[in-house]
Amino acid sequence: MIKAAQLHKEYRMGDTVVHALDGVDLHVRPGEFISLTGASGSGKSTLMHIFGCLDQPTSGVVAFQGEQISHMNDKQLARIRNQHIGFVFQTFNLINRTSALENVAVPLVYTRRSFSKKTAMAALDRVGLGARAKHKPSEMSGGECQRVAIARAIVNKPLLLLADEPTGNLDTRTGRQIMQIFHDLHSDGMTIMLVTHEIDVAVQAERMIQMSDGKIIEDTAIDDERREEILNVAHDEHAKAFRDKAQRGLRSKSLTPPAERAES
Amino acid sequence: MFHLRIMMMALHGLRQNLVRTMLATLGVIIGVGAVVSAVSILQGAERDILERFESLGADQILVFNGSQKRSHRTTRKSSLLPEDAEQILEENPDLIRAVAPQFNGGGQTKYYEKNISGAVLGTTESYALINNYVVEHGRFITPQHVRGYSMVCVLGYRVAEELFGALPAAGKTVKINGKSFNVIGVMEEKGALGFVEVDNQIIIPITTAMGRMFGASYLTMLVVQCQSANRVPACIDGINKTLRTSHRIRAGQEDDFSVFTQDQFKEQLSQVTRLFGIVLYSIAGISIVVGAIGIMNIMLVSVTERTREIGVRIAVGARRFDILKQFLIEASIISMLGGALGVVCGWAMANFLSEFTQVLEVYTPPIIVFLSLVMAAVVGILSGIYPAIRAARLDPVQSLRYE
Numbered sequence: 001m002i003k004a005a006q007l008h009k010e011y012r013m014g015d016t017v018v019h020a021l022d023g024v025d026l027h028v029r030p031g032e033f034i035s036l037t038g039a040s041g042s043g044k045s046t047l048m049h050i051f052g053c054l055d056q057p058t059s060g061v062v063a064f065q066g067e068q069i070s071h072m073n074d075k076q077l078a079r080i081r082n083q084h085i086g087f088v089f090q091t092f093n094l095i096n097r098t099s100a101l102e103n104v105a106v107p108l109v110y111t112r113r114s115f116s117k118k119t120a121m122a123a124l125d126r127v128g129l130g131a132r133a134k135h136k137p138s139e140m141s142g143g144e145c146q147r148v149a150i151a152r153a154i155v156n157k158p159l160l161l162l163a164d165e166p167t168g169n170l171d172t173r174t175g176r177q178i179m180q181i182f183h184d185l186h187s188d189g190m191t192i193m194l195v196t197h198e199i200d201v202a203v204q205a206e207r208m209i210q211m212s213d214g215k216i217i218e219d220t221a222i223d224d225e226r227r228e229e230i231l232n233v234a235h236d237e238h239a240k241a242f243r244d245k246a247q248r249g250l251r252s253k254s255l256t257p258p259a260e261r262a263e264s
Numbered sequence: 265m266f267h268l269r270i271m272m273m274a275l276h277g278l279r280q281n282l283v284r285t286m287l288a289t290l291g292v293i294i295g296v297g298a299v300v301s302a303v304s305i306l307q308g309a310e311r312d313i314l315e316r317f318e319s320l321g322a323d324q325i326l327v328f329n330g331s332q333k334r335s336h337r338t339t340r341k342s343s344l345l346p347e348d349a350e351q352i353l354e355e356n357p358d359l360i361r362a363v364a365p366q367f368n369g370g371g372q373t374k375y376y377e378k379n380i381s382g383a384v385l386g387t388t389e390s391y392a393l394i395n396n397y398v399v400e401h402g403r404f405i406t407p408q409h410v411r412g413y414s415m416v417c418v419l420g421y422r423v424a425e426e427l428f429g430a431l432p433a434a435g436k437t438v439k440i441n442g443k444s445f446n447v448i449g450v451m452e453e454k455g456a457l458g459f460v461e462v463d464n465q466i467i468i469p470i471t472t473a474m475g476r477m478f479g480a481s482y483l484t485m486l487v488v489q490c491q492s493a494n495r496v497p498a499c500i501d502g503i504n505k506t507l508r509t510s511h512r513i514r515a516g517q518e519d520d521f522s523v524f525t526q527d528q529f530k531e532q533l534s535q536v537t538r539l540f541g542i543v544l545y546s547i548a549g550i551s552i553v554v555g556a557i558g559i560m561n562i563m564l565v566s567v568t569e570r571t572r573e574i575g576v577r578i579a580v581g582a583r584r585f586d587i588l589k590q591f592l593i594e595a596s597i598i599s600m601l602g603g604a605l606g607v608v609c610g611w612a613m614a615n616f617l618s619e620f621t622q623v624l625e626v627y628t629p630p631i632i633v634f635l636s637l638v639m640a641a642v643v644g645i646l647s648g649i650y651p652a653i654r655a656a657r658l659d660p661v662q663s664l665r666y667e
């Protein structure tokens with residue numbers, strides 16, 4: 001589906017050069033469910049933007065279904081973004097002044113074929129929000145907004161769904177509902193690539209990629225065994241960190257108690 | 265279909281910011297409003313003047329006293345004599361039907377304690393004939409009255425009403441500027457003849473007016489009626505010849521009188537309105553520029569506000585050109601909205617003024633409405649270009665990060 005070779009992305013700020021991507025090789029195969037993790041600033045979003053045809057690498061090759069995106073003009077890229085790629089953002093990025101249904105219909109406007117509201121309605125139904133079609137984003141919860149955003153991303157039935165921390169702004173419960181939608185889409189054959197900071201979200205994918213300083217440092221297929229392993233390690237680390245902080249007399253709300261993690 | 269959708273989107277967005285949109289387009293509203301109201305009044309006035317002139321008839325020629333250039337100043341030189349009227353008619357019998365000499369004065373007219381002031385016209389029997397203006401009660405001035413310097417008068421309809429009410433006026437005696445006049449008739453109700461409200465006028469014999477009332481030697485003007493409208497040029501030649509001879513003007517010397525026809529007047533009128541037009545359109549142009557800046561400003565704000573939205577649109581498949589179009593369409597909708605409102609405001613303003621002053625006639629030509637809207641659309645597109653280009657050039661990645 002997407003093949004990237006020796007991707008580099010550099011940002012020059014005066015004398016210093018930031019290597020947001022520093023030699024990334026990656027092959028995303030059709031039907032895969034990939035999770036992308038890594039520390040903040042490791043280049044995850046940068047990679048997603050390049051895969052989403054929103055950005056071009058400084059050097060290296062990206063081929064979308066065999067065609068190099070660096071050779072495409074604005075019109076061709078717009079067409080790929082419109083037809084073949086869906087993008088879900090951490091902050092939903094809905095247009096606040098219009099209804100859920102109209103938000104979902106935005107990509108259809110740029111498809112340039114006449115369309116009926118039914119297409120948009122079907123996508124909303126798909127994420128279970130058919131009843132809220134007329135509501136504006138300001139009248140909906142964060143989880144609902146994100147579902148609208150997913151409906152917008154899938155309204156043109158794309159091949160590839162890119163999600164940059166889709167559960168980052170949501171509580172664990174709502175995050176789980178969102179993940180369920182991704183699983184459903186995946187089992188319908190959609191290729192999904194998802195950035196997350198939460199280890200228990202990351203392990204739900206079939207393939208887990210970890211980045212650091214613009215490089216891929218780990219790329220593993222995940223089966224049930226491996227999932228247990230990773231979660232146990234994470235659990236231990238978490239418990240350790242929790243113990244450490246408690247000992248220092250510090251209580252941090254940002255740390256979720258281990259008990260809740262075990263549920264998932 | 266695609267453009268319709270973009271338009272619907274723009275309209276939707278504008279409705280959310282109705283007040284701001286209105287403020288942005290204020291310059292266009294004022295500019296277009298000013299043009300429409302001014303043009304309406306101007307066109308109304310022109311129509312009114314032309315109509316009045318046409319009520320005089322295309323077969324009429326007006327002869328005025330001439331002007332004279334002395335060193336740097338131009339002064340009026342009185343030259344028209346009562347005899348000129350008879351002479352013109354005598355010398356051009358096959359061209360000219362009638363000639364009415366006129367002397368215009370004014371005065372107080374009294375009937376016991378009733379007292380009104382108004383125009384006093386000295387003329388001859390031809391005046392009624394030429395203007396197709398007849399007496400309702402009694403008689404008009406006769407040649408005998410003129411020859412005899414008679415102290416008789418014919419009252420305009422309104423004058424008679426004011427002084428005598430429902431009573432018959434004929435046979436009564438009124439005092440004009442202290443002199444006693446016998447009322448011999450009352451004119452029909454006519455309104456205006458040309459630019460004179462004849463209902464408020466009192467008519468007396470020309471001889472009486474010049475000799476016994478105002479002590480004048482020269483006429484105010486001569487009204488000449490040709491046999492037919494298409495012989496006006498020949499009539500002018502005849503009048504010129506007669507007057508130059510009787511006034512003893514040598515070849516090469518300038519006329520001491522001037523001749524006006526309806527066509528000449530129309531020509532002058534259109535020159536005046538053209539001049540007004542130029543002034544008007546310059547004012548309109550300035551307010552339109554102000555309007556364009558207003559729209560540009562609001563569009564720049566709108567682009568900044570919607571940075572994220574632009575990023576999203578690009579992410580879901582908008583081309584840069586689509587973004588450009590969206591903002592251009594939005595700017596032209598704002599501007600055309602202003603144009604439409606301007607047309608309505610201008611029209612209302614002109615009608616209000618006309619209602620308020622009771623004098624102005626108003627006519628709004630459809631073409632000016634159309635042109636205003638076209639101009640508004642052009643202004644919208646021009647002022648939208650820069651903001652739209654800025655929007656289309658935004659980097660989607662940066663836009664999506666934008667707070």
Ligand SMILES: Nc1ncnc2c1ncn2[C@@H]1O[C@H](COP(=O)(O)OP(=O)(O)OP(=O)(O)O)[C@@H](O)[C@H]1O
Pocket residue numbers: 011012013018019020038039040041042043044045046047
């Ligand atoms: N426009 C830019 N100019 C300069 N540096 C940039 C720019 N955009 C990104 N970077 C840098 O590139 C690096 C990678 O950024 P990126 O957003 O891809 O990280 P990330 O892995 O998505 O981080 P996070 O988990 O916080 O979202 C960072 O060091 C960032 O500072």
Ligand SMILES: [Mg+2]
Pocket residue numbers: 044045046164
């Ligand atoms: Mg990121």
